[in-house]
Amino acid sequence: GAGVSQSPRYKVTKRGQDVALRCDPISGHVSLYWYRQALGQGPEFLTYFNYEAQQDKSGLPNDRFSAERPEGSISTLTIQRTEQRDSAMYRCASSLVYGSNTDTQYFGPGTRLTVL
Amino acid sequence: DAKTTQPPSMDCAEGRAANLPCNHSTISGNEYVYWYRQIHSQGPQYIIHGLKNNETNEMASLIITEDRKSSTLILPHATLRDTAVYYCIVRVANTGNQFYFGTGTSLTVIP
Numbered sequence: 001g002a003g004v005s006q007s008p009r010y011k012v013t014k015r016g017q018d019v020a021l022r023c024d025p026i027s028g029h030v031s032l033y034w035y036r037q038a039l040g041q042g043p044e045f046l047t048y049f050n051y052e053a054q055q056d057k058s059g060l061p062n063d064r065f066s067a068e069r070p071e072g073s074i075s076t077l078t079i080q081r082t083e084q085r086d087s088a089m090y091r092c093a094s095s096l097v098y099g100s101n102t103d104t105q106y107f108g109p110g111t112r113l114t115v116l
Numbered sequence: 117d118a119k120t121t122q123p124p125s126m127d128c129a130e131g132r133a134a135n136l137p138c139n140h141s142t143i144s145g146n147e148y149v150y151w152y153r154q155i156h157s158q159g160p161q162y163i164i165h166g167l168k169n170n171e172t173n174e175m176a177s178l179i180i181t182e183d184r185k186s187s188t189l190i191l192p193h194a195t196l197r198d199t200a201v202y203y204c205i206v207r208v209a210n211t212g213n214q215f216y217f218g219t220g221t222s223l224t225v226i227p
Contacts, residue, residue: 042218043160045214045215056214091159091160104150104162108159
């Protein structure tokens, strides 16, 4: 596709429910990243993949959060037993190559998650 | 990873140059300086990056001091559409490609 796409764009759920957020990176991009952004703050790193391998998940807040990218393309961020503090914009980004300091990341429009 | 310090907000008159400063005094030799911006609730948009030489592209210029402890992003002729939050980021070396954003500088271009 022309850019990074994310779905759904908006998600409202009740506390305790599980949610799955999807990211479709730019075609051919090797690396995929997940960020979370609270209102008025910069994006906060969660985790990233090179191909299908999860390279770093140190930014995931707790074990309710998980991510996968089974075929090295589309990725899903899953939040189990959602809590109100999980409400935020969840952003995905992709980049063409990894292992280089000079590669740039392209961000998607984000999924606005609201937990009631 | 090196931390960055930016002023929380700045104003600039339309048509004038906007100069956005960033301090990164603990940057290491192989870390790059990146600038992104975020307009309203859109995803961050890449602007420019550099290591130690000044860089220019169609959007902006990046001036990095000789000691690399600070840099300035220059938008040569600011327009109303340049109103955004600008993030200065130092790229973590050898640990992958994740970015660590701060709170950035909120630039308001005034008509």
